[in-house]
Amino acid sequence: MDGIGTTPPRDHRVVATDLDGTLLRSDLTVSARTRAALRDARAAGMIHLAVTGRPVIDTRRLLAGLGYTGPAVCGQGAQVYDFGTDRLLLSRSLDTDLVRELVRRIAQRTGPLALAAVSAGLGTEFLVTAGFGAPYQQHRWQLVDEPDLWRAPVAKVLIRHPDHDDDTLAALADEVCGAALSVMHAGPGLVELLPGDTSKRTGLAFLAAELGFTGADTIAFGDMPNDLPMFDWAGYGVAMANGHPRLRDRADEITVSNDADGVAVVLERLPAVRAGNRKASLR
Structure with a gap:
């Protein structure tokens, strides 16, 4: 589907976001609008999971200041890192x-x-x-x-x-x-x-078993072919307008670009996130 969806997907418990080309703008920052949408999602009880090809050392630096405290899938699924305890929950290496x-x-x-x-x-x-x-x-x-x-x-x-x-x-x-x-x-x-058998899907499936959610509970955002396994696993996949044609063809929805806050544009349509915004505004 091209453009911004008019009918919100059903509410999901988990928001899984790629970083480069997706959550991050081209200058590698997270915009104020996207920060607010993620805040409202958390206020509604949703879990945000960063799911990236970057190693832990990069992920920690790029998410510094975002208030990110949970686990993250790093290294295309070869690493699962817990920000709260500063330890690897999963680490795979090549033969x-x-x-x-x-x-x-x-x-x-x-x-x-x-x-x-x-x-x-x-x-x-x-x-x-x-x-x-x-x-x-x-x-x-x-x-x-x-x-x-x-x-x-x-x-x-x-x-x-x-x-x-x-x-x-x-x-x-x-x-x-x-x-x-x-x-x-x-x-x-x-x-x-x-x-072998390492992908963003396997990293998310590991966390799903740990945290008690399913693919159907998950809305995923991405921009490149390495996000295809995550889209295949998630209940709803949103490709960025700047994304690779193969991912856009597989997506349930195509949002605007990362530099136009495509993640926030979709999250703001979710009823739970709108409710989270009302909760946050009352604090």
């Missing part, structure tokens, strides 16, 4: 021998790849080989030779090739890896390899 072999097979099809590795755990390292560049400008990436990518447990590997666009490279990697690894296209230049 080094397996991922090196599959990267070799992908490179046989594409030619030499530029690689990056994000280490597992809370003390995240960001390592890149020559020619990769930096996915996130706010990070210091350490330039290393390929063997040094594997010096510590790795949560995910990113691949780039100058002659293949992201969609083509992701499709080729998925063909090579099959079920052995999860391949996610998370943004420009962000084609990621993760442990």
Whole structure:
């Protein structure tokens, strides 16, 4: 559905939001309008869950000042982190021998790849080989030779090739890896390899079992193909107007862009959020 919906989806208990291109504006901030909508959702008893491809170290920084205290799905579902206790509830890492072999097979099809590795755990390292560049400008990436990518447990590997666009490279990697690894296209230049059966869906399902909610209870917001598993699991999926065509095609609704507060536009239509706004205004 293109444009803003006129009939609100049914109320949901859980609001699951991607960060980049979705909850965050292009300057990586959360607008005052979106903050207010999330406040009203919490006042109505709804749970907000951040669900992102970024590792914990990024997620903590980006959500600082938002009053976020609950768990978050990070690293495409490879990590579930509890802000309240500062601990990992779930952490998955790659089988080094397996991922090196599959990267070799992908490179046989594409030619030499530029690689990056994000280490597992809370003390995240960001390592890149020559020619990769930096996915996130706010990070210091350490330039290393390929063997040094594997010096510590790795949560995910990113691949780039100058002659293949992201969609083509992701499709080729998925063909090579099959079920052995999860391949996610998370943004420009962000084609990621993760442990098999790892996705935002698996991270949310882990929290659903812990917190006692279901996919049907969840309204999810996203912008890229890595949000597809989350949309398939959630009861209602909302794609941003700036989102990837594959996600927009799968969405139940398309809202306005992240820079136009697309998350808030939808939340403000929910009866429970409107009731939460009335509660907040009485305090």
